[in-house]
Amino acid sequence: MTDTDPAFLAEVLDGLSQPQKTLHPKWLYDLRGSELFEEITDVPEYYPTRTEATIFARAFPELHEMLPNIRAVIEYGSGSSKKTGPLLEALKPEIYVPSDISEEFLKDAATDLQDQHPDVDVIPLVADFTEPISLPSGLGAPEERLGFFPGSTIGNFEPGTAVPFLSRVRTSLGDGAYFLISGDLIKSREILEAAYDDAGGVTAAFNLNLLTRMNRELGADFDEDGFVHRSVWNADLSRVEMHLVATRPQTVTIDGKRFDFAEGETIHTENSYKYTVDGFEEMGARAGWSLAKYWTDENDLFGVFLLKG
Ligand code: AVJ
Numbered sequence: 001m002t003d004t005d006p007a008f009l010a011e012v013l014d015g016l017s018q019p020q021k022t023l024h025p026k027w028l029y030d031l032r033g034s035e036l037f038e039e040i041t042d043v044p045e046y047y048p049t050r051t052e053a054t055i056f057a058r059a060f061p062e063l064h065e066m067l068p069n070i071r072a073v074i075e076y077g078s079g080s081s082k083k084t085g086p087l088l089e090a091l092k093p094e095i096y097v098p099s100d101i102s103e104e105f106l107k108d109a110a111t112d113l114q115d116q117h118p119d120v121d122v123i124p125l126v127a128d129f130t131e132p133i134s135l136p137s138g139l140g141a142p143e144e145r146l147g148f149f150p151g152s153t154i155g156n157f158e159p160g161t162a163v164p165f166l167s168r169v170r171t172s173l174g175d176g177a178y179f180l181i182s183g184d185l186i187k188s189r190e191i192l193e194a195a196y197d198d199a200g201g202v203t204a205a206f207n208l209n210l211l212t213r214m215n216r217e218l219g220a221d222f223d224e225d226g227f228v229h230r231s232v233w234n235a236d237l238s239r240v241e242m243h244l245v246a247t248r249p250q251t252v253t254i255d256g257k258r259f260d261f262a263e264g265e266t267i268h269t270e271n272s273y274k275y276t277v278d279g280f281e282e283m284g285a286r287a288g289w290s291l292a293k294y295w296t297d298e299n300d301l302f303g304v305f306l307l308k309g
Helices: 006-015 031-040 048-066 084-091 103-116 159-173 189-195 202-218 277-286
Strands: 072-076 095-100 145-149 178-184 227-234 239-246 250-254 257-261 266-273 290-296 302-308
Touching: 006 202, 006 250, 031 202, 048 084, 048 178, 048 290, 048 302, 072 084, 072 159, 084 095, 084 103, 084 145, 095 103, 145 159, 159 178, 159 277, 189 227, 189 239, 202 227, 202 239, 202 266, 277 290, 277 302
Parallel strands: 072 095, 072 145, 145 178
Antiparallel strands: 178 302, 227 239, 239 266, 250 257, 290 302
16 A cells, blocks of 8 residues: 555545445546546547637637736646646736646646746646635736636536635635636536446546555555446436446445445445536626626537636
């Protein structure tokens, strides 16, 4: 067993002790999980990434026309900043602030971006968005700032945490600032469930990797063959759920504690919330944002929202 993160162990012990066994989706992203997620973005059934790219290609020039004076772009949870190049090229800001909880990832991405965009001053910021966010000084007036939160990552936030997050972003950027944020739209069960259970099995491998990770990092003894991946559209709660389903009764031991699984019992590993345009606008409004403009694709699969604080 390698590298036991005490927070991971504590959350696993707690999450597997609940009546509905549950783990937070952030634990899906170890190195292998991050690689598998990258692969997911290329499978035919997973429409969000490519649809967002198509919308961005149209939206960024329009955004530049609407907001010619953006001085600073602040990206929340920038990770590898993969979507940022085209935005910087379209808006030509003076400053780009990539921010992420992972310092290592952030520094590498910032160095690459600085090399590729010598005219932009790249100022990386290590920040945890579950806490108040304080931005560096010199970013201009709020009206000259654009927050950026692509990828429909907001969909991983529970309703009770999404609004506080949107409020913290608004407070950090200031009254009158702008925020460009993506959200995946509600559509048919068939399309949604296939997007989270591709025929090639990449999403299944992504979900099952969590068992491998718990075995490696926590010394758990999950039998990876005793579970299967399931994705289900929960229309009442407007979310796609991912589960790991036990295919037979089994007992797992982690850190000396035993966890029993009945046949068919699941570990709930992710929620990916989906929105209507009105629902997204309403969620923003509860955090003090108003909807200035939005873009969708021709099939209304995905939304890109420009909010004004
Ligand atoms: C990274 C949260 C946007 O919810 O679509 C993809 C994660 N999980 N396939 C999503 C994910 C399974 C993804 N987000």
